[in-house]
Amino acid sequence: MSKQNLLRVSDATMQFGGVVALNNLNLELNKGEIIGLIGPNGAGKTTAFNVITGVYSPTNGEITFDGEVIASNFPHGKMKALYAGQNAGKYTKSVVPTPDKITKKGIARTFQNIRLFKDLTVFENVLIAKHLNIKSNVFAATFMLNRKEEQQMREETMELLKILDLETHKDDIASSLPYGKQRHLEIARALATKPKLLLLDEPAAGMNPQESDELKNFVARIRDDFNLSILTIEHHMQFVMGICDRIYVLDYGTLIAEGIPSEIQNNPKVIEAYLGVDE
Numbered sequence: 124m125s126k127q128n129l130l131r132v133s134d135a136t137m138q139f140g141g142v143v144a145l146n147n148l149n150l151e152l153n154k155g156e157i158i159g160l161i162g163p164n165g166a167g168k169t170t171a172f173n174v175i176t177g178v179y180s181p182t183n184g185e186i187t188f189d190g191e192v193i194a195s196n197f198p199h200g201k202m203k204a205l206y207a208g209q210n211a212g213k214y215t216k217s218v219v220p221t222p223d224k225i226t227k228k229g230i231a232r233t234f235q236n237i238r239l240f241k242d243l244t245v246f247e248n249v250l251i252a253k254h255l256n257i258k259s260n261v262f263a264a265t266f267m268l269n270r271k272e273e274q275q276m277r278e279e280t281m282e283l284l285k286i287l288d289l290e291t292h293k294d295d296i297a298s299s300l301p302y303g304k305q306r307h308l309e310i311a312r313a314l315a316t317k318p319k320l321l322l323l324d325e326p327a328a329g330m331n332p333q334e335s336d337e338l339k340n341f342v343a344r345i346r347d348d349f350n351l352s353i354l355t356i357e358h359h360m361q362f363v364m365g366i367c368d369r370i371y372v373l374d375y376g377t378l379i380a381e382g383i384p385s386e387i388q389n390n391p392k393v394i395e396a397y398l399g400v401d402e
């Protein structure tokens with residue numbers, strides 16, 4: 124199968140004041156791949172996710188998704204003098220994304236700390252995610268949805284719950300679900316927006332080895348069922364090594380290694396970065 128690029132992060136730097144949180148990140152993800160982004164605490168992983176999903180506009184660099192530049196920036200204004208990263212002058216245009224625009228282009232994410240409407244049912248949680256993603260404006264989304272569209276969304280929501288083994292929980296209040304199922308529901312909400320790329324931020328956090336093993340199978344299954352590509356941040360090495368096609372390693376904002384799991388496991392720089400870190 125020939126590799127077809129889906130996401131390309133080029134020279135992405137994110138600087139907060141004088142702090143370079145992400146330093147010239149270059150990352151590629153091909154269609155169908157599961158890619159891991161790992162590194163010790165504070166390495167810049169979440170910042171990379173925030174830059175890809177439009178929470179932050181990079182200070183410098185470019186992001187291409189499915190052949191389209193979705194974010195591009197260069198140090199200007201006050202940052203022109205402050206900029207401490209690389210490749211100043213390489214980029215000259217400013218394409219400023221917002222999270223909702225990025226979602227509509229086909230990138231969805233989950234968060235380190237599960238974010239659900241805790242007091243609503245499983246069904247309502249997924250249906251709301253669908254409502255938020257319709258192409259029309261908020262007014263139309265709230266008042267003008269015709270019955271046919273609403274019915275279709277409800278059917279698609281049920282279909283999603285079936286595929287994700289949440290059907291029997293559809294009327295349960297989200298906060299009453301076991302932890303592992305809440306993670307499934309969070310992923311179901313992300314999938315409600317029909318993404319091509321799914322970003323998972325520490326999906327196995329707080330899970331025991333058995334739960335994380337189940338999650339591994341679940342993630343592999345949804346990749347196939349939904350024709351997805353996946354980028355995941357994770358500290359659970361068993362999960363990362365067991366599921367990722369390739370892995371990128373950050374340390375102090377800088378990429379220190381990339382490769383297939385066996386290469387990463389034996390990379391001296393990676394071992395050194397993790398020395399003394401009890402993960």
Ligand SMILES: Nc1ncnc2c1ncn2[C@@H]1O[C@H](COP(=O)(O)OP(=O)(O)OP(=O)(O)O)[C@@H](O)[C@H]1O
Pocket residue numbers: 139142143144145162163164165166167168169170171
């Ligand atoms: N909004 C911000 N303002 C200033 N500094 C920030 C901001 N966001 C992140 N940083 C800094 O950038 C660095 C990278 O943080 P980031 O959260 O991306 O790391 P991480 O690899 O996701 O860590 P963890 O594994 O602990 O979640 C840290 O030094 C952090 O303090």
